[in-house]
Amino acid sequence: MRLGKILFLGSIAVLSVLVVRSVWQRPEVKNFFDPQLVMDPLDLPANPTAGEEWDSAIAPAQAGNPGLSVRRLSQGAAAHPMDAAWPQAQAVCWARLGRFDSALSSLERCLAIAPLSPQATMLRRNSRIQHGLELATTGEPWKGRQLGEAVLQEFPDDSDAQFLVGYSRAMEGAIPLAEEILNEYTQRHPGSIPARAILAQCALRRGDAVRARIQVDLLEGLDPGSVQTTALLGQLVSLETRKPGASNRDLRVLCIETCPPSLESEVLDEAERAWNMLRLATGSSPTLPVSILIGTHSAAPHWAAATFDGQVHLPLEAAQNPALRTTILRHELTHAFLSSASGGRVPLWVNEGLAQYFQGERIKTLPGSATSGWLDSLPLRRSFLDLQEDQAELAYKYSLAVAQELMELHNSTALEAYLQRLREGREEPEAFRKSFGDDYAQLSERIRRRL
Ligand SMILES: [Zn+2]
Numbered sequence: 001m002r003l004g005k006i007l008f009l010g011s012i013a014v015l016s017v018l019v020v021r022s023v024w025q026r027p028e029v030k031n032f033f034d035p036q037l038v039m040d041p042l043d044l045p046a047n048p049t050a051g052e053e054w055d056s057a058i059a060p061a062q063a064g065n066p067g068l069s070v071r072r073l074s075q076g077a078a079a080h081p082m083d084a085a086w087p088q089a090q091a092v093c094w095a096r097l098g099r100f101d102s103a104l105s106s107l108e109r110c111l112a113i114a115p116l117s118p119q120a121t122m123l124r125r126n127s128r129i130q131h132g133l134e135l136a137t138t139g140e141p142w143k144g145r146q147l148g149e150a151v152l153q154e155f156p157d158d159s160d161a162q163f164l165v166g167y168s169r170a171m172e173g174a175i176p177l178a179e180e181i182l183n184e185y186t187q188r189h190p191g192s193i194p195a196r197a198i199l200a201q202c203a204l205r206r207g208d209a210v211r212a213r214i215q216v217d218l219l220e221g222l223d224p225g226s227v228q229t230t231a232l233l234g235q236l237v238s239l240e241t242r243k244p245g246a247s248n249r250d251l252r253v254l255c256i257e258t259c260p261p262s263l264e265s266e267v268l269d270e271a272e273r274a275w276n277m278l279r280l281a282t283g284s285s286p287t288l289p290v291s292i293l294i295g296t297h298s299a300a301p302h303w304a305a306a307t308f309d310g311q312v313h314l315p316l317e318a319a320q321n322p323a324l325r326t327t328i329l330r331h332e333l334t335h336a337f338l339s340s341a342s343g344g345r346v347p348l349w350v351n352e353g354l355a356q357y358f359q360g361e362r363i364k365t366l367p368g369s370a371t372s373g374w375l376d377s378l379p380l381r382r383s384f385l386d387l388q389e390d391q392a393e394l395a396y397k398y399s400l401a402v403a404q405e406l407m408e409l410h411n412s413t414a415l416e417a418y419l420q421r422l423r424e425g426r427e428e429p430e431a432f433r434k435s436f437g438d439d440y441a442q443l444s445e446r447i448r449r450r451l
Helices: 002-012 035-042 051-062 066-079 085-096 100-113 118-137 141-154 159-172 175-188 193-205 209-222 227-240 263-282 322-342 348-359 373-380 389-409 412-423 428-436 440-448
Strands: 016-018 251-255 290-294 306-308 312-314
Touching (some): 035 085, 051 085, 100 118, 118 159, 159 175, 193 227, 251 263, 263 322, 290 322, 306 322, 322 348, 348 373, 348 389, 373 440, 428 440
Parallel strands (some): 251 290
Antiparallel strands (some): 306 312
């Protein structure tokens, strides 16, 4: 019993999480669109042949009570299932209520009846962007990004959608990719305060004081004295006045707390060894330097030993323990490598499974078959952060089991090809199949048979 507990603690100590949402200072993005653009398609559609039933359904919306219209319109929609004007008017009312998710569902019903009118197409575009921003801000950035990408498919030049994709990427933790997209965006919109604020945060996240200074200086001109600008300036000044730490071409190691004299360079040496191992294993290395901060704590659950949120956060105690820091650095740097190589698109189970695999962990005994449901839910999971400690342990264990199976069946060239395909924007299941000749279901079935 006691031994089991100790082993359990031993294995949990090297778990880590990707923390994205909670430590971002959210930029003010809600109302940055041209209000004209958003309001225009909120006109109710005409339906001249529908008569009194229609008039009484839309009258409340015209008088400023779209909620009542929604109810009457849904009765009308049920009575006239082949008339797309009803769900379209409903979508307009939902959008007026700020319920863009419901507006999108109503537009789906229109589309099932007939192709969308130009007005409905515009409403769908606006609703996707508004709802995408809500999702990106409230912890589901991958869904926000998908909505932005859907708009770009229809309107490739849509810079609001481009902003949404860049913002979502930043919230997903794919920082170099977010910077690439938002730098392009600011060429068209140099005065965009939210884009400048996100770029400043991306640079701060990478420990890049020079780039952060450029964005913060611009913000001081665009948005002087605001809460956001003042907070970013404060973070920048503390980055600029930090003592230099230890660094090489690829890595920067900085003690945030008071460290023993040689600790930074010891951690740098260890991180460099991990870096070289990972470069061989994944076939590439991050294009931008990765920062390792010793002695900071970020918003992670209690069971996490360290975190990666664009930079590695290594607790002081772990940094001082040679065996533990080796394991943790390999694990956290794997996240940096996979994020860079895949453009931030690697699925969570691959990310956490390979981080454990490359830290040197191997599954010796599988959990009992009673927990095999995890094999089905793994690919659907976007976060392990919400899990209790015992459930988190299972999630990590199954991630490792599948990743280990994958690495034992394939060589590093297949992994390299997979990451490259993700980086190029291929759909994940397709990238997986083309690279490994297998799909997740087949792979996980091999493990289920052994439970
Ligand atoms: Zn991890």
